[in-house]
Amino acid sequence: MSNDLIYDPVSFAQELIQRPSVTPIDAGALDLLQTHLETLGFKCTRYPFGEGDDRVDNLYARFGITAPNFCYAGHTDVVPVGDAEKWDNPPFDAVIKDDVLWGRGAADMKGSIAAFTAAVTNLIQSGWAPNGSISFLITGDEEGPAVNGTDKVLKAITNAGEKIDHCLVGEPTNPDALGDMVKNGRRGSLNAIIEVKGYQGHVAYPHRAQNPIPPLITLLSHLQERHLDSGNEFFQPSNLEVTSIDVGNPAHNVIPEIARAKFNIRFNTEHCGDDLKDWIHEEVAAVQAGFDGEILADLRVTGEAFLTDPCSFTDTVQQAVQDVTGRRPELSTSGGTSDARYITHYAPVVEFGLVGATIHQVNERVDVADIHTLTDIYTKILQRYFA
DSSP states (O other): OOHHHHHOHHHHHHHHHTSOOBTTOOTTHHHHHHHHHHHHTOEEEEOOBSOGGGOBOEEEEEEOSSSOEEEEEEEOOBOOOSOGGGOSSOTTSOOEETTEEESTTIIIIIHHHHHHHHHHHHHHHTTOOOSSEEEEEEESOSSSOOSSSHHHHHHHHHHTTOOOSEEEEOOOOBSSSTTSEEEOEEOEEEEEEEEEEOBOEETTOGGGSBOSHHHHHHHHHHHHHSOOOOOOSSOOOOEEEEEEEEOOOOOSSEEOSEEEEEEEEEEOTTOOHHHHHHHHHHHHHHHHTTOSSEEEEEEEEEEOOEEOOSOHHHHHHHHHHHHHHSSOOEEEOOSOOOTHHHHTTTSOEEEOOSBOTTTTSTTOEEEHHHHHHHHHHHHHHHHHHTO
C-alpha cells in the first residue's frame, strides 16, 4: 500500500467499494482494512461466526493498551445493487465523476470507514499519540440478519478482557448536508406476523366454515386503535404500521382457511419490547376467545429503544463538527435501527457519518469533498476526546 493511499481517504474509499462485499460476502474488504491498520501498529483480531452460507467475518483492531478506549464501529457489508443496468456508473467501479464518488457503499458506509482510517493514519504518522487507545469494531453483517456481527463480537471481546469506554458509529446520519445531525439514540423495532387459521368452505354455507379474515381485521383494528404515546423530549411518537395482509384466495365463492398479516412497531423509550409483546398477546387472546379457530403471533424485537443522554461525549462530537463546518449539529433519535443498539449495553454511543440521501438506492454516491471534511471532523473528535 503506497503512502499516497494511506493519506488519501477517497482513494481508500474507492478500494473498499471495489470489494463487492454484499452481505455476507466479504470480498477482501476486511483484509484491506486490516493490512492498512497493521502498518500503523494496530493489533487485529478476526471474529468469524456462523456456518456455510451464513458465515460472516468481523474485525476488531486496537492501537494502545490503556484506557480510555475510543472505539469506531461500522460495517463493510453492503446491500445488493438492484438493477445494475440502472446505475449511471458500474456500482463497484468506484468512479469519481464531477467530484462525486459513485458506488454501492460510498455513503453507507465505506466512505466513513475510509475517513476515520485516514484521520487515525494522519494523526499517528504525524507523531501524535492518544492518551489511551483507539479501536475499530467492523462487522460484515450489519445490512443482513445481524446475528453474526456486532452483537457477537462485543460479547467475544468482552470475554477476552476488552473494554470500550465510548463509541462512535460511522453511519450516514446527515439528511441533507454534512453537519446536520448526530444520532444519540434510536427507536426500537418489533416485527410481527399474525396467522389466523380457520376452516375452508363454500361462501353459501358459512356455518360449515370458519372465516379467518374477520378476526384478523378485528385484531388489527384493536391494535391500531391504541394510542401508543405522544413521544418525549428526545423521541418522536411510537407508530404501528401494517405492512402486509395476505389471504392468497383467488376465488369469490370460497372462504379461505388462512389469513396472515405483518406489521412493525417503531417504539421509543416509553416502551420496552417485552411489554409490547405482552400487549399484543393480550389482544390476540381477546379475539381468540370469540373465534373457533387458531390465532398465532410470531413477535420478534430486533432492537430496543435506547438513548445516550447529552453529556461531555456528545458535546465533544458536536463541537468537533462545529469546529470544521461552522454549524452545530442537532442531536436526534430519528430514523431506523443500527448496530448502536448493541453497543449501548457496553458504552455510551453516538453516530455520525456522511450524508445518507442516496443510501440503499440505485446510484448511491457521496461528494468527494464530504469525505475530506468528514476526515477533518473525525480528526477533531479524536483530538478533543484525548485532550
